[in-house]
Amino acid sequence: MIEVGVREFKAHLSSYLHRVSTGVALVITSHGKQIARVEPPVDAPEPKDALAILEELPWLRVGKGGKPQGAREQIALSASTSSLAQTISELRD
Structure with missing residues (x-):
């Protein structure tokens, strides 16, 4: 799981959404506190090593x-x- 600040997430939204589509979950933080979680759909394939x-x-x-x-x-x-x-x-x- 990757932690990313809200400003970084906003600035590189498409890049992070692409990572989520490959099976990576994100935790979005603001001032060090978790405010949201973005996860791939349940039926998404597992990412290949x-x-x-x-x-x-x-x-x-x-x-x-x-x-x-x-x-x-x-x-x-x-x-x-x-x-x-x-x-x-x-x-x-």
Whole structure:
């Protein structure tokens, strides 16, 4: 659950509502006191864990630290393959 001040919430309303639509609950505060709670609908899907999303990508191996090990297997990229930036942008939406 995220706590956010009423002014911050008002200034970035669409961003916070997008986060709520992905399953995150918000508590809105005024002068340090809770004044409201914004929650996703009851039938909203559970948000996916970011690490689980990354582990599903065939060209990315989640390491345990240290030197990079490379991809599990060689994948030939073509013009139709999404770039990493596009993939991250899609995951944020």
